[in-house]
């Protein structure tokens with residue numbers, strides 16, 4: 195873990211479990227996160243900052259490689275009846291790989307570092323002249339497309355779904371503004387942006403930033419850390435690997 199300052203245990207009030215906001219999509223990912231945080235002795239505050247709107251698309255079938263960057267993508271292509279036709283199937287990390295396998299797909303490549311740039315580093319030496327299909331949301335990072343193109347690949351992106359901010363999100367921003375959060379777990383760049391948008395909508399953006407200066411700000415990986423820092427948040431914890439479990443453990447136990 196890259197620990198930049200304190201954990202929730204340090205910032206928690208002297209009595210009671212640390213209060214930790216979690217922003218995952220409102221599906222089994224949120225349930226699992228809440229359950230894990232409770233098991234780790236925290237008081238979770240679920241406040242989903244992402245909702246999935248399917249785009250009813252499927253990956254093109256003429257590629258040499260197909261890249262998936264989320265569990266959502268794996269589930270949507272399976273629902274749409276996508277069948278690989280000999281492509282090399284790549285997953286950005288273990289959760290995406292597990293989701294693909296659960297849907298019955300074989301996974302050929304998972305990078306050592308679970309980020310877009312980690313995937314580019316893993317593929318760069320073998321994709322000169324290859325056709326790569328990137329199947330993901332409407333908010334995917336340009337790092338992946340640009341990096342693969344720089345390695346000589348012909349890259350096509352298919353948007354499988356849109357990510358939007360759920361109506362009514364932002365209760366946790368008010369808690370942050372009141373100084374009532376001990377920690378937050380940001381699981382993607384868009385969760386940071388949506389949290390701050392929700393805070394602004396409720397008129398508490400500056401107070402929420404002030405409140406979080408005294409809390410433990412955990413982010414899932416360096417790309418999210420860069421977004422958080424650019425928005426004025428001081429990041430305390432980035433786990434060694436981009437999984438929610440590693441993030442939760444790092445935020446709570448250091």
Ligand SMILES: O=C(O)CCc1c[nH]c(Cc2[nH]c(Cc3[nH]c(Cc4[nH]c(CO)c(CC(=O)O)c4CCC(=O)O)c(CC(=O)O)c3CCC(=O)O)c(CC(=O)O)c2CCC(=O)O)c1CC(=O)O
Nearest residue numbers: 263266287288289290310330331382383384415418437438
């Ligand atoms: O910023 C946005 O929200 C839009 C772009 C985007 C970011 N994440 C997703 C898909 C997704 N993943 C998780 C949690 C999670 N992240 C990773 C590794 C990872 N994936 C991406 C983007 O594809 C990045 C950014 C990058 O390098 O470009 C990273 C690095 C970490 C970071 O700092 O963001 C993993 C590992 C894995 O897939 O195996 C995971 C899963 C962790 C786990 O389950 O333990 C989420 C949120 C969540 O799960 O709570 C999301 C968003 C929801 C979704 O799309 O389903 C995107 C969309 C995209 O790639 O198109």
